[in-house]
Amino acid sequence: MLERYFLRPATVDQIRASWIAGAIEQYVSWLTAQGYAPRNVHHRVPVLRHFGTFAQAHGATTWAELPAHVEPFAAWWLATRGQRCRTKRARAKVETEVRAPVEQMLRLVLPGFTGRGRPHGPAPFAAQAGAFFQFLEEERGLGPRSLLHYRHHLAAFERYLRSLGLVELAALSPPVLGGFIAESSRYLRRSGLRNRCGVVRVFLRYLAREGRTPRDLSGHVEFPQQRRLATVPLALSWEVVRRVLESVDRRDAAGKRNYAILLLLVTYGLRADEVVRLTLDDLDWTHDRLRVPERKAGHSTAYPLSPTVGAALVDYLQHGRPKMADRHVFCRVLAPYRPLTNGAVSARVAAYLRRAGVEAPRLGAHTLRHTCVQRLVDAGLPFPVIGAYVGHRGPDATALYTRMATEALREVACGDGEAIL
Numbered sequence: 001m002l003e004r005y006f007l008r009p010a011t012v013d014q015i016r017a018s019w020i021a022g023a024i025e026q027y028v029s030w031l032t033a034q035g036y037a038p039r040n041v042h043h044r045v046p047v048l049r050h051f052g053t054f055a056q057a058h059g060a061t062t063w064a065e066l067p068a069h070v071e072p073f074a075a076w077w078l079a080t081r082g083q084r085c086r087t088k089r090a091r092a093k094v095e096t097e098v099r100a101p102v103e104q105m106l107r108l109v110l111p112g113f114t115g116r117g118r119p120h121g122p123a124p125f126a127a128q129a130g131a132f133f134q135f136l137e138e139e140r141g142l143g144p145r146s147l148l149h150y151r152h153h154l155a156a157f158e159r160y161l162r163s164l165g166l167v168e169l170a171a172l173s174p175p176v177l178g179g180f181i182a183e184s185s186r187y188l189r190r191s192g193l194r195n196r197c198g199v200v201r202v203f204l205r206y207l208a209r210e211g212r213t214p215r216d217l218s219g220h221v222e223f224p225q226q227r228r229l230a231t232v233p234l235a236l237s238w239e240v241v242r243r244v245l246e247s248v249d250r251r252d253a254a255g256k257r258n259y260a261i262l263l264l265l266v267t268y269g270l271r272a273d274e275v276v277r278l279t280l281d282d283l284d285w286t287h288d289r290l291r292v293p294e295r296k297a298g299h300s301t302a303y304p305l306s307p308t309v310g311a312a313l314v315d316y317l318q319h320g321r322p323k324m325a326d327r328h329v330f331c332r333v334l335a336p337y338r339p340l341t342n343g344a345v346s347a348r349v350a351a352y353l354r355r356a357g358v359e360a361p362r363l364g365a366h367t368l369r370h371t372c373v374q375r376l377v378d379a380g381l382p383f384p385v386i387g388a389y390v391g392h393r394g395p396d397a398t399a400l401y402t403r404m405a406t407e408a409l410r411e412v413a414c415g416d417g418e419a420i421l
Helices: 009-016 021-034 038-057 063-081 088-109 132-138 144-164 174-184 190-209 238-246 253-268 272-276 307-319 342-355 365-378 383-390 395-404 406-414
Strands: 289-292 301-304
Touching (some): 009 038, 021 088, 038 088, 063 088, 238 342, 238 365, 253 272, 272 342, 272 365, 342 365
Antiparallel strands (some): 289 301
16 A cells, blocks of 8 residues: 555655554555545655654554653654744644644554544533433433533533532522523523523433432423514525525535535425435435435425436536445545535535625524525415425424515505405
């Protein structure tokens, strides 16, 4: 594998003379499989050779001892190679460029090694209610995304209790809970606050069930009032949608991918997570069908594949999607190749909307979903049909869009009142 990137035999011999040559070759093979460009290999292999020499000079004799030398090596590299860096940001960049390949290689060859990376502390309340997340996963059947949701809100609850000096969960009281909700209301929107209240209520019921609190305090956490149909979903005009689509540069792989995603969102009203879960098996080219499995309502939907959407998908699959074993349709266009996340989809959609001049507090994939529903409402389709088309759980979800039926409301307002009666 090394001969693929280094033409001079002497260079290959120097690499293989290193006592960590086996780890380096494994890492180069992994970089190749992940689709990294050759320039990445040319840049990273010399760093790894220097790391092996440094660790050996400081007493390392086995690969298992290498993690202890990562930080000293990064500091040494910064001191010797970062002398021209005048800003803190420039020094941090040099340190990251040397630490990243070393830790990446060690994660590959040493099971259990994590490195610095993004810090992930223990689960909230791990000491007193460590089985709570196991309860959520096994008894309530929650998935990874829901567990992250619980972790986020309970981490905030734990920080608040720590700020009060409250250590024992048995000492929880209604005033403490009320103070936490009041504090959260200062920076959370109404929907976020309702989610936080729901998480805390589930946690309190669990604590009471397990005997960690003298009584069930969940009833003291009140949801903020939210009037039904109080808000109107943001829907774009078709002129704005056309402007957004025309702003996509489809000459590169990312543009081809993003254009296909935008069309899927606005044509079928898909959610971001439904887009990222699409696989190559969901595209039925023989019958021109698009299957959307595992929708939020617990069912699947099959759509006729629009010629415009189909052409965009073909362009992306043939000229934009990297070759990879994973069957997901949409993935990163730069190594390492992985499926996109729903957060990445919403972020890209929001960027295109802002580029088109759309201003709103919350822009993302759901903006195009609302636009799709608005088009169906304007076309005069019955609301049960619209709900089935976009995959709503029930009629209440679709009823929100009655406030978007502007043409029908205009006819009511301008019509003969006696005729209406």
